[in-house]
Amino acid sequence: xxxxxxxAVVVGAGMSGNAAAYTMxxxxxxxxxxxxxxxxxSKNVQGAILYANMLETIIxxxxxxxxxxxxxxxxxxxxxxxxxxxGVHYRSDDFNEPTPNRYxxxxxxxxxxxxxxxxxxxxxxxxxxxxxxxxxxxxxKVIGVRTDRSGDIIHAxxxxxxEGVNGLLGxxxxxxKVPKPEAVALxxxxxxxxxxxxxxxxxxxxxxxxxxxxxxxxxxxxxxxxGFLYTNKESVSLGIGCLVSDFAATxxxxxxxxxxxxxxxxxxxxLAGSEIKEYAAHLIPEGGYRAIPQLFGNGWVVxxxxxxxxxxxxREGSNLAMTSGRIAGEAISIIKSQxxxxxxxxxxxxxxxxxxxxxxxxxxxxxxxxxxxxxxxxNYFMTYPQLLSKAAQNFVRVDGTPKTEKEKAxxxxxxxxxxxxxxxxxxxRFALAWR
Amino acid sequence: MRAPFARIEDRLYQNRYLxxxxxxxxxxxxxxxxxxxxxxLTRICPAKCYQVNENGQVExxxxxxxxxxxxxxxxEANGDIDxxxxxxxxxxxxxxx
Numbered sequence: 001x002x003x004x005x006x007x008a009v010v011v012g013a014g015m016s017g018n019a020a021a022y023t024m025x026x027x028x029x030x031x032x033x034x035x036x037x038x039x040x041x042s043k044n045v046q047g048a049i050l051y052a053n054m055l056e057t058i059i060x061x062x063x064x065x066x067x068x069x070x071x072x073x074x075x076x077x078x079x080x081x082x083x084x085x086x087g088v089h090y091r092s093d094d095f096n097e098p099t100p101n102r103y104x105x106x107x108x109x110x111x112x113x114x115x116x117x118x119x120x121x122x123x124x125x126x127x128x129x130x131x132x133x134x135x136x137x138x139x140x141k142v143i144g145v146r147t148d149r150s151g152d153i154i155h156a157x158x159x160x161x162x163e164g165v166n167g168l169l170g171x172x173x174x175x176x177k178v179p180k181p182e183a184v185a186l187x188x189x190x191x192x193x194x195x196x197x198x199x200x201x202x203x204x205x206x207x208x209x210x211x212x213x214x215x216x217x218x219x220x221x222x223x224x225x226x227g228f229l230y231t232n233k234e235s236v237s238l239g240i241g242c243l244v245s246d247f248a249a250t251x252x253x254x255x256x257x258x259x260x261x262x263x264x265x266x267x268x269x270x271l272a273g274s275e276i277k278e279y280a281a282h283l284i285p286e287g288g289y290r291a292i293p294q295l296f297g298n299g300w301v302v303x304x305x306x307x308x309x310x311x312x313x314x315r316e317g318s319n320l321a322m323t324s325g326r327i328a329g330e331a332i333s334i335i336k337s338q339x340x341x342x343x344x345x346x347x348x349x350x351x352x353x354x355x356x357x358x359x360x361x362x363x364x365x366x367x368x369x370x371x372x373x374x375x376x377x378x379n380y381f382m383t384y385p386q387l388l389s390k391a392a393q394n395f396v397r398v399d400g401t402p403k404t405e406k407e408k409a410x411x412x413x414x415x416x417x418x419x420x421x422x423x424x425x426x427x428x429r430f431a432l433a434w435r
Numbered sequence: 436m437r438a439p440f441a442r443i444e445d446r447l448y449q450n451r452y453l454x455x456x457x458x459x460x461x462x463x464x465x466x467x468x469x470x471x472x473x474x475x476l477t478r479i480c481p482a483k484c485y486q487v488n489e490n491g492q493v494e495x496x497x498x499x500x501x502x503x504x505x506x507x508x509x510x511e512a513n514g515d516i517d518x519x520x521x522x523x524x525x526x527x528x529x530x531x532x
């Protein structure tokens with residue numbers, strides 16, 4: 001194998017790597033994909049929600065045999081304080097459609113399926129193989145990779161770095177820096193197993209309908225963070241993530257945070273009687289547009305989490321990964337078909353195509369959000385959720401206090417916590433970052 | 436009465452690992468006293484791989500590592516640790532992920 005030269009070597013078999021390998025192999029390129037896990041998916045961690053549209057673009061008939069858990073019909077956004085949640089729920093029968101828009105998935109199973117499709121498209125997939133370094137020629141062009149399998153170089157015209165948030169090859173070669181602690185979140189997650197009918201009953205679901213909860217507030221103890229609960233067929237994925245910089249500053253234990261979230265009076269009844277079968281941890285790129293590194297160079301491109309392509313505001317990551325992998329694969333196939341080299345001036349096509357897609361456009365829209373949340377984390381994740389809870393309770397509790405006095409008390413609480421100018425500038429800054 | 440919280444060891448016991456005995460993929464460089472970030476790892480490593488020994492130095496046992504990379508983000512650049520992935524096939528093997 002090592003004697004041959006490949007058109008492309010793809011490092012990693014996650015969403016972006018599989019999309020890139022599939023795209024190139026199905027266009028006739030000779031592709032080798034390297035995966036360090038026992039099987040594709042065994043090292044991959046996600047919530048996980050699959051966005052159908054982006055996979056459909058790559059594999060139109062994926063619904064025929066992909067392992068999908070539930071299609072989502074309800075999304076709950078919760079702001080939590082220690083004893084309550086204030087929620088916005090969106091549930092619609094429109095989501096019960098012939099080709100649903102979003103599904104929950106279990107990555108270890110889904111990635112195995114995706115990898116099978118990659119192999120069927122003609123790529124060679126080599127598991128239990130950790131790529132250890134990029135090999136450059138005298139002029140700085142990447143000509144292949146070395147792995148821990150043998151000392152030999154695997155030669156390729158182009159290397160697709162789909163190596164995830166912790167990718168070593170690109171950073172070791174100096175193509176990009178290791179992410180900063182404020183540009184990544186550490187998320188911990190547990191798989192809670194429950195009978196299918198219990199899940200259906202607790203969340204008001206029938207058949208393969210699903211519900212997800214995204215929660216923020218005092219559960220992150222003032223850190224920039226989010227909790228989540230996703231319903232799978234016979235399990236519930238439950239997790240919480242906060243910025244690594246905040247963890248380092250507060251010294252909070254991630255699993256204690258997860259235990260407190262599980263024990264919250266709004267969450268506890270949803271998990272009652274569950275059996276935990278796995279505990280996982282993973283980093284999520286949160287730096288947004290300003291943290292995107294150089295995405296292409298002489299004989300290489302970077303896709304997915306390795307390129308910080310994650311929309312933290314909308315909790316979208318795998319679809320950006322998949323789309324960047326597909327676009328990189330398309331760009332490489334075009335360059336190859338034109339008989340041109342994998343030089344940076346040609347591979348810039350990948351970046352140009354990516355800039356025109358939703359991937360970069362969405363990240364650009366929220367370019368100021370990470371810094372804003374980081375600067376004001378206590379306000380957005382502690383003070384406001386607590387104020388909102390008090391306001392909501394004040395609104396619904398009937399105790400003989402005249403309504404005008406209740407409203408005055410609510411307004412006074414907001415002003416006392418943040419001052420009029422503070423409230424105004426928080427709102428303006430948030431609106432500007434959202435715009 | 437709230438249920439007692441699971442110990443980290445019990446939690447990790449749920450996971451599948453193939454330990455590469457004698458070849459840890461992360462090493463703490465010898466030090467007199469740990470840096471603030473290295474000390475933070477004794478609390479924020481989600482697998483509790485880092486612990487302080489009786490001399491006040493931080494040690495690592497990688498057997499329960501979930502390969503998240505938090506320690507790499509905080510302690511690779513300053514030289515506190517050497518960080519790699521395990522050899523192919525070794526380390527954590529997620530059943531669900």
